[in-house]
Amino acid sequence: MKKRGIKMKENKYDQAAFFQQYRQMNRSKEGLAGAGEWHELEKMLPDFKDKRVLDLGCGFGWHCIYAVEHGASDVIGVDLSENMLAEAKKKTDSPKIHYLHQAIEDYDYPKAAFDCVISSLAFHYLADFDAICKKINHTLKPDGTFVFSVEHPVFTACGTQDWYTNDAGEILHWPVDCYFIEGKRVSHFLGEDVTKYHKTLTTYLNSLLKNGFDITSIVEPEPAPELLATIPEMQDELRRPMMLLVSARKK
Numbered sequence: 066m067k068k069r070g071i072k073m074k075e076n077k078y079d080q081a082a083f084f085q086q087y088r089q090m091n092r093s094k095e096g097l098a099g100a101g102e103w104h105e106l107e108k109m110l111p112d113f114k115d116k117r118v119l120d121l122g123c124g125f126g127w128h129c130i131y132a133v134e135h136g137a138s139d140v141i142g143v144d145l146s147e148n149m150l151a152e153a154k155k156k157t158d159s160p161k162i163h164y165l166h167q168a169i170e171d172y173d174y175p176k177a178a179f180d181c182v183i184s185s186l187a188f189h190y191l192a193d194f195d196a197i198c199k200k201i202n203h204t205l206k207p208d209g210t211f212v213f214s215v216e217h218p219v220f221t222a223c224g225t226q227d228w229y230t231n232d233a234g235e236i237l238h239w240p241v242d243c244y245f246i247e248g249k250r251v252s253h254f255l256g257e258d259v260t261k262y263h264k265t266l267t268t269y270l271n272s273l274l275k276n277g278f279d280i281t282s283i284v285e286p287e288p289a290p291e292l293l294a295t296i297p298e299m300q301d302e303l304r305r306p307m308m309l310l311v312s313a314r315k316k
């Protein structure tokens with residue numbers, strides 16, 4: 066018997082083939098050090114000392130563990146996937162981390178309960194960013210911090226999420242199409258059709274401004290210099306942004 070709400074949502078991470086592929090990614094095997102955007106995201110995180118932290122779409126829990134290792138007093142990680150949470154629980158027995166098997170949309174967001182809300186690469190699975198911003202503002206204490214990453218609108222617009230190539234397989238360009246038509250896209254990711262939701266840059270930023278946040282930084286991360294210098298394919302990552310990182314403060 067699935068919890069109400071959870072069974073209604075597509076949950077690729079609980080499908081065996083997809084999950085096996087996800088486990089093979091560098092970010093799954095190496096944690097934060099294997100995540101291409103981490104060198105930028107880390108700089109945007111607040112001082113966690115004695116802070117209460119909420120991680121939305123926590124996956125394997127790498128950011129939860131990081132927060133506790135940097136002094137957080139307690140962390141709640143919310144995720145839709147039983148597979149992801151089972152893996153997260155294997156990685157730590159810290160009594161300061163609590164994992165909840167719940168959809169981000171369905172969490173109850175207690176009033177003024179957290180100093181910091183983080184979310185890494187989960188909001189492009191959600192249809193309504195404005196609604197989530199409202200809830201996050203409600204659950205943050207005054208001056209609380211909200212830091213998140215998403216797939217960049219340039220990356221999600223077309224939906225296919227693949228380069229255009231010539232007959233020889235050489236990259237021609239990244240397709241951007243239907244940019245202002247927000248909503249559902251079916252992308253091909255890790256060998257599967259995966260539903261994601263495209264939103265414009267305006268939607269991401271204005272939803273924050275409309276819902277009681279000051280934006281404190283915006284980063285479109287480029288690969289770390291050492292990766293650019295040593296992995297030739299990384300040069301292609303300079304052709305289009307893949308991620309958008311934003312930090313904001315509750316007014």
Ligand SMILES: C[S@@+](CC[C@H](N)C(=O)[O-])C[C@H]1O[C@@H](n2cnc3c(N)ncnc32)[C@H](O)[C@@H]1O
Pocket residue numbers: 074078092121122123124125126127143144145146149167168169170184185186187190191
């Ligand atoms: C790309 S993974 C990122 C995991 C982790 N935040 C990280 O950066 O390592 C996306 C995660 O979001 C979760 N997710 C997707 N949609 C969700 C939803 N509606 N509610 C809760 N979790 C969701 C997935 O189960 C998955 O664990």
